[in-house]
Amino acid sequence: MDKNEKNITIYSISQKLGLSPSTVSRALRGSPLVREETRKRVLRVAKELGYATNSFARSLRTKKSHIIAIITEDITNPFTSLIIKGIEEVTAKNNYHIIYGNGDGNLNKEKRYLNALIQRQIEGLIYISTVSREIKDFYLNTSIPVIFSYSYSLTPDIPSIIPDDLYGGYIATEYLIKLGHKRIAFIFGPAGYKATTDRLAGSKKAFEDYNLDWDHRLVRHCKEWDSASGYKEALDLLSKDIIPTAIFAGNDLIAVGVMDALREKGLNVPKDISVVGYDDREVCGYVRPKLTTVRLPLVEIGKKSAEILINHINGKNEGIEAITRVKGELIIRDSCCSLGFKSKEVMPEK
Amino acid sequence: MDKNEKNITIYSISQKLGLSPSTVSRALRGSPLVREETRKRVLRVAKELGYATNSFARSLRTKKSHIIAIITEDITNPFTSLIIKGIEEVTAKNNYHIIYGNGDGNLNKEKRYLNALIQRQIEGLIYISTVSREIKDFYLNTSIPVIFSYSYSLTPDIPSIIPDDLYGGYIATEYLIKLGHKRIAFIFGPAGYKATTDRLAGSKKAFEDYNLDWDHRLVRHCKEWDSASGYKEALDLLSKDIIPTAIFAGNDLIAVGVMDALREKGLNVPKDISVVGYDDREVCGYVRPKLTTVRLPLVEIGKKSAEILINHINGKNEGIEAITRVKGELIIRDSCCSLGFKSKEVMPEK
DNA sequence: ATGAAAGCGCTAACAG
DNA sequence: CTGTTAGCGCTTTCAT
Numbered sequence: 001m002d003k004n005e006k007n008i009t010i011y012s013i014s015q016k017l018g019l020s021p022s023t024v025s026r027a028l029r030g031s032p033l034v035r036e037e038t039r040k041r042v043l044r045v046a047k048e049l050g051y052a053t054n055s056f057a058r059s060l061r062t063k064k065s066h067i068i069a070i071i072t073e074d075i076t077n078p079f080t081s082l083i084i085k086g087i088e089e090v091t092a093k094n095n096y097h098i099i100y101g102n103g104d105g106n107l108n109k110e111k112r113y114l115n116a117l118i119q120r121q122i123e124g125l126i127y128i129s130t131v132s133r134e135i136k137d138f139y140l141n142t143s144i145p146v147i148f149s150y151s152y153s154l155t156p157d158i159p160s161i162i163p164d165d166l167y168g169g170y171i172a173t174e175y176l177i178k179l180g181h182k183r184i185a186f187i188f189g190p191a192g193y194k195a196t197t198d199r200l201a202g203s204k205k206a207f208e209d210y211n212l213d214w215d216h217r218l219v220r221h222c223k224e225w226d227s228a229s230g231y232k233e234a235l236d237l238l239s240k241d242i243i244p245t246a247i248f249a250g251n252d253l254i255a256v257g258v259m260d261a262l263r264e265k266g267l268n269v270p271k272d273i274s275v276v277g278y279d280d281r282e283v284c285g286y287v288r289p290k291l292t293t294v295r296l297p298l299v300e301i302g303k304k305s306a307e308i309l310i311n312h313i314n315g316k317n318e319g320i321e322a323i324t325r326v327k328g329e330l331i332i333r334d335s336c337c338s339l340g341f342k343s344k345e346v347m348p349e350k
Numbered sequence: 351m352d353k354n355e356k357n358i359t360i361y362s363i364s365q366k367l368g369l370s371p372s373t374v375s376r377a378l379r380g381s382p383l384v385r386e387e388t389r390k391r392v393l394r395v396a397k398e399l400g401y402a403t404n405s406f407a408r409s410l411r412t413k414k415s416h417i418i419a420i421i422t423e424d425i426t427n428p429f430t431s432l433i434i435k436g437i438e439e440v441t442a443k444n445n446y447h448i449i450y451g452n453g454d455g456n457l458n459k460e461k462r463y464l465n466a467l468i469q470r471q472i473e474g475l476i477y478i479s480t481v482s483r484e485i486k487d488f489y490l491n492t493s494i495p496v497i498f499s500y501s502y503s504l505t506p507d508i509p510s511i512i513p514d515d516l517y518g519g520y521i522a523t524e525y526l527i528k529l530g531h532k533r534i535a536f537i538f539g540p541a542g543y544k545a546t547t548d549r550l551a552g553s554k555k556a557f558e559d560y561n562l563d564w565d566h567r568l569v570r571h572c573k574e575w576d577s578a579s580g581y582k583e584a585l586d587l588l589s590k591d592i593i594p595t596a597i598f599a600g601n602d603l604i605a606v607g608v609m610d611a612l613r614e615k616g617l618n619v620p621k622d623i624s625v626v627g628y629d630d631r632e633v634c635g636y637v638r639p640k641l642t643t644v645r646l647p648l649v650e651i652g653k654k655s656a657e658i659l660i661n662h663i664n665g666k667n668e669g670i671e672a673i674t675r676v677k678g679e680l681i682i683r684d685s686c687c688s689l690g691f692k693s694k695e696v697m698p699e700k
Numbered sequence: 701a702t703g704a705a706a707g708c709g710c711t712a713a714c715a716g
Numbered sequence: 717c718t719g720t721t722a723g724c725g726c727t728t729t730c731a732t
Contacts, residue, residue, distance in 0.1 A: 007708090011709075052469045054709050056410040059406045059710090060709080062712095081428075085452060088451070092452075099417075099448065121406060361725075375727060406725080407725035410709065410727095
């Protein structure tokens with residue numbers, strides 16, 4: 001513009017004011033080693049000139065990038081974006097920036113990102129995966145701290161921040177029990193997932209605490225985490241001798257399939273059979289009846305992940321647990337009611 | 351490790367090989383000015399030493415960051431993540447990295463990000479907003495190219511990549527017409543949104559092309575883009591004289607509300623009334639019947655945004671349109687059928 | 701095909 | 717409170 005073609009640097013400012021670059025640098029960063037009046041002059045001229053810090057130069061010098069990376073396994077998954085939201089909230093507060101890469105379920109792409117980002121001098125990395133069950137050992141030998149968000153790292157060397165599914169399974173089951181249900185069926189997700197075994201353990205614990213008998217005939221596992229599987233298992237379950245008064249599904253999608261089967265059998269939800277889901281996906285508000293479910297604490301998991309990572313970066317890494325569990329909460333909608341209210345009867349208040 | 355505490359730089363390599371740093375630098379970048387054998391030696395030692403380029407130093411020197419920024423208005427919106435996926439696909443191919451910031455619907459936060467990221471020497475920026483209707487003039491006076499993704503920038507100086515809602519409105523309406531429907535009701539989203547006026551224009555165009563009369567009594571606007579509004583409008587519509595045989599809703603959520611109203615009135619979807627939504631949200635597959643809808647081309651919008659931005663960065667900015675529209679497609683599910691099939695009758699094949 | 705030297709813009713001793 | 721100096725790690729003329 002009015003200045004030369006040259007970039008505007010602290011040197012431009014120092015020249016204009018007859019100061020040294022170091023003083024300008026200090027003033028800009030708010031060092032107490034600079035007279036208030038001087039700072040003001042510097043700030044004014046900086047604005048006048050349209051000066052902007054060159055953060056490459058700064059980072060080169062200080063060896064601090066103030067950047068962390070997020071690598072996702074699948075950004076398409078609706079859980080992922082809520083976790084990212086949580087991460088972003090705390091990085092923004094702590095003046096960190098986020099470099100984002102999508103692994104796309106492709107191991108090579110993940111590795112390439114990891115290497116490229118380390119060259120970018122990132123100070124830490126959060127890996128968000130919602131399905132992974134394999135150890136990703138290339139995250140182990142990095143020079144920077146790594147956190148696994150949502151999924152288990154499967155190694156104590158990388159902290160995992162995950163939902164407390166044991167607690168979730170417990171509160172969902174307890175809710176049904178308190179509604180008077182005793183014959184509760186469980187249509188869990190596929191066996192072999194931590195999410196499944198934890199939710200199951202929580203349900204079992206609730207049964208124990210309330211002195212109910214665990215009936216294996218009412219416990220099922222879906223082949224997949226989807227409605228088709230839930231539908232299939234529910235249909236099969238309903239063809240047997242004992243019919244439950246309530247069903248706890250492994251996740252919301254399974255629950256939708258369960259409700260399909262129930263509808264097909266002419267059973268009313270919730271009057272004949274209550275249904276509880278898990279995750280609190282967007283669909284819960286749009287299926288009819290609206291689905292009561294356990295909310296996954298995704299934003300909170302993101303926040304926690306970022307907090308732990310940043311503490312780690314700043315050396316406060318005493319007492320970091322290998323696994324941090326974050327509790328969700330029960331979201332009560334319209335798919336459950338007290339035992340004793342049959343079809344055609346009036347629903348109880350609340 | 352076995353080396354000193356010092357960082358491993360090209361200098362470390364050059365020492366070990368008795369070469370100059372410049373040669374090492376060239377070798378590393380695959381310059382043709384270096385003998386093949388020399389390159390191999392350099393590469394081997396680099397690997398041995400665990401060398402990683404310091405991209406700050408490189409960027410400081412070359413003045414190219416190879417970073418673009420994404421600022422979102424609301425990452426929580428399920429559209430946003432699909433757009434990001436599209437952007438990421440093309441940046442990854444072109445060796446750009448993404449710095450991500452969430453504006454959170456907070457103008458100040460957005461501005462702060464913009465400034466901070468410019469200091470990071472980002473080469474371009476994509477702003478993803480799904481609701482914005484105000485001009486964000488602070489994106490105008492930047493030294494770097496900016497693209498608005500999904501929403502209108504409202505100024506020709508910033509290219510907008512948006513869904514072709516005129517086309518979408520057209521194909522949805524045409525589909526219903528071809529199914530034999532003539533008395534089609536429209537429960538659009540709130541007036542004042544481009545998405546609304548475009549979809550409406552598309553529908554009108556289809557009516558013209560097929561010589562149907564546009565009946566104002568069958569056209570409604572919701573107060574909000576949600577099911578409650580859809581429900582309300584549908585209920586009111588159904589209380590009037592003329593009952594439509596099909597309803598085109600402003601988006602999927604409105605469609606869910608419409609279907610609620612229909613169910614309440616004892617009308618069967620699709621046998622009594624067909625319903626078409628818009629957006630292709632996840633819910634479409636989980637409501638019953640599954641909702642036929644127009645898919646928003648979100649990944650494609652993301653890709654297009656990134657392509658245009660990168661071209662822009664590389665100076666290929668001749669012929670960049672102020673507005674680029676990307677076409678979606680009709681996703682046929684179970685909520686529509688040919689006129690003439692009444693309740694209790696058998697559904698037609700396919 | 702390789703090397704020497706300078707410098708990108710900033711910060712951090714050190715000196716005063 | 718301010719200035720001098722050096723150097724972060726890399727690329728890039730300019731020589732050879």
